[in-house]
Every structure is written in C-alpha cells, then in structure tokens.
Amino acid sequence: MKLIWPPSLEIKPIAGSANGSIRPPGSKSITNRALICAALAGGTSTLRGVLDSEDTFVMCESLDSLGISIDSHLKDEIWVSGVGGKIPASSAELFIANSGTSVRFLTALVSLGTGVFTLKGTSRMHERPIRDLLDGLDQLGIDAKSVSGNGCPPVVVTAHGMPGGTAHVRGDVSSQFLSGLLMAAPYAQEPVELIVDGELVSVPYVAMTLAVMKSFGIDVPANNFARFAVPQAKYQARDYSIEPDASAASYFFALAAIAGGEITVEGLSQSSLQGDVKFVDCLAQMGCIVRHEANSITVVGKPLRGIDINMNAISDTAQTLAAVALFADGPTTITGIGHNRHKETDRIGNLAIELRKLGAKVDEFDDGFRVTPGLLHGGQIATYDDHRMAMSLALVGLKVSGVVIENPKCVEKTYPRFFEDLARITGVK
Secondary structure (H helix, E strand, O other): OOOOOOOEEEEOOOOOOEEEEEOOOEOHHHHHHHHHHHHHOEEEEEEEOOOOOHHHHHHHHHHHHOOOOEEEEEOOEEEEEEEOOOOOOOEEEEEOOOOHHHHHHHHHHHOOOEEEEEEEOOOOHHHOOOHHHHHHHHHOOOEEEEOOOOOOOOEEEEEEOOOOEEEEEEOOOOOHHHHHHHHHHHHOOOOEEEEEEOOOOOHHHHHHHHHHHHHOOOOOOOHHHHEEEEOOOOOEOOEEEOOEOHHHHHHHHHHHHHHOEEEEEEOOOOOOOOHHHHHHHHHHHHOOEEEEEOOEEEEEOOOOEOOEEEOHHHHHHHHHHHHHHOOOEOOEEEEOOHHHHHOOOOOOHHHHHHHHHOOOEEEEEOOEEEEEOOOOOOEEEOOOOOHHHHHHHHHHHHOOOOEEEEOHHHHHHOOOOHHHHHHHHHOOO
16 A cells, blocks of 8 residues: 655654564565565575665666566565576666665666666765776776766666676775676676775675675685685576564664663564674664574563764664764764765764754764763754655654654665654554
C-alpha cells in the first residue's frame, strides 16, 4: 500500500519508558551489494529479506533497464536472473535518485558492457563526489566522465568491457568507490589490482563487500584493506538471506538510551556483516547495558554520560548518537566523520544547525562536532531530504514536546515504515 505523507510530522512525547522488540527491514547496504553480485552471476539467485525502499528500488529499476531480469515473489523476496558478467543492453539512461550505493556500484558495473551508459539523479546527487571512482576506472582502461566536469554525476560511461590492470583509489571520501570496483573487477579482461591511497574510511563496509562477494563464490583477500588482488572469476547464483539493517536498528537502540526501558532488536548479533552493530558499544560507553544473544541484541537504558569517540567506521550512526548526546550528562565529541559532509546532506554542518534549534550547544570541526546538552525545547526540524536526519532527530521528540519533522517522506529512502514501527514500539501515534 502506498503511504500518504503529510508535509510535516509532530512527534508526541512518550509516557514512561520504551520496552519491546523489533526486527528492522533488510539491510540496504547488503541488499544492493547482493543485487550486483546476483546480477553478474550465472544463473538465477533468490534474495530473501530484501529491503523495500527507494534506494533498492532504483537499483532494481536500473538493473532491469540494463536487461537484467528481476522478479518479485514476496515483498522481501526477489529472483535475479544473472547474466554471467555480460551486460545485455548496449545503451541505457539510469536514474538513481540520491542513492550513493546505486550510482557508484552501477557506474562500475556498466563498465563491463559494450555501449554508452548515462547515470543521473537528483540535484543533491549531482553535488556528491564520484571523481575518485572515475579516476579508478580510467586507470583500468575505461572512458568514464562527469558530464559537468565537476567530478559529480551525471556520469557517462563509454564501455568496451573492462580491460583491467592496476588502479590506485583514494580511500578518504567514500569506501563505495572501492566496493564498486571490487564487485565488477572479477569480469575484467585481465586481472585487476586495486591499491588504496591514504586512509580508508568506513572499513566495515568494504569488509561487507568482500563477504557478500565470497558468498557468491569469489574470495578476495583483504590484505589489511590496503591492496586487493582480484582474481578473474565468475559469481555463482545462490539462495541468499539478507540480515536486518543495523543502521536502522540504531534508532531503536537509541530509543532505549533516550527514553529508558529495554529494547531488543531481533536478527542481529556480534557476528553481523554490518559494522554498524557496534553502535551499541557507543551506548555502553555512555552508560547503557548491552546484552548480546545468538540472534538478537538488547539495550537497557541507564543514566547517560558524555563521551569522546571516533566514529569513522560507523559514520552512518553519528546522527543517531548526536540525538542521544542531547540527554547525556556532559558533552559528547564525535570525530573521524569528515566524509559525512558528502552524504545525502552535510551531516556535520546541517546537523549542527538542527541540534542548535533544540537548545544544544554544538561546536563544529572539519571531521566532526561536539554536542553540549542544554535546556531542550521543541523546534521545526529541517531534514534536507536526508532520511537519517529525520529518523535520528524524531527520537528527541519522544522526550521533548514540540519537535516537528519536516518532509517525513524522506525516510522512504531506506525505511518507509519507520514512523509506523516507532509508533508501535512506543505506543505513541
């Protein structure tokens, strides 16, 4: 059923603490990686637990435009008819909205084809960097250009297959550039070696890429995440289950921290492919109790203290921790997330603006910020069409009256039913 969204949504405070359990929808990051590997495999793969959201929709639509058949059986289960590394379409114009994973993974994927492929998106997507990926493709013998010449989409790839060779890839802006190259490289005409220049941000996401590739039959050694020798090999079709989204789970873990009570997230564990499960370690440092089971993680809210923490490896949860920091005793300093300025919005500068609206003092750095709690009050929260801004700051409204989230529809990007699930577990409409 299509959701009907109001232009803004006031969050009502919760009476008492929050208690319950929830299983968030499937991981966006794993879903889009599995779609790429299944599309390039030989044979038909079944993907279970697939996330139904804008980011995964534009990925599926783009693969379909490239001649790769995707059939939906249930809401969270699809069949992907792999093409054995041969892109059927000789040309395509792909619209990828504001999905960073889609534009970066697909730009690398279409380089395996023969023809001209254009990838474009929203106005914000046309401000997000992709130059480092284009430079990597150029080193591998592929003509891939930014149409406007500013190193951002729209992108045009004129492909005759991927010749292969050695490419140096910067690691300090986005790990998705490296992940896109890694997933396409097994089908190059010659072996591919990828060398990371500088610090690699969001290392757990590259580890996730390697794990998904291995599940589909291609094993690439990590080598300290500095140098990757990618074999010439073929993905194998398979039945693949996708675990719940750990980034989405962070909002419910944070709910326990902010409102008190006990929240269990089902389907996640310490052995998850997703680095963002370590968000609970941040909450433990702040004073919460964390319990790990074989197939669940529980957070028990306790009095919170401010902390200093580098969140480079789990940067997608920095906004969530900022919301928690508003309720801590003392300031919280988050560093290591300079690359967050290049996401759906500037997740440092714009987040600071919104936190100040709620009464906090925020000091902004190049690579992070410090939140000093103040006398909190309501406010009209701009979301900048960023799903994580909406979901993280909605949590504040469960303890502070008058918090209004503008454009709540933006959560469709990764979690269309977020507000329904939040209402169910809190009892607040």
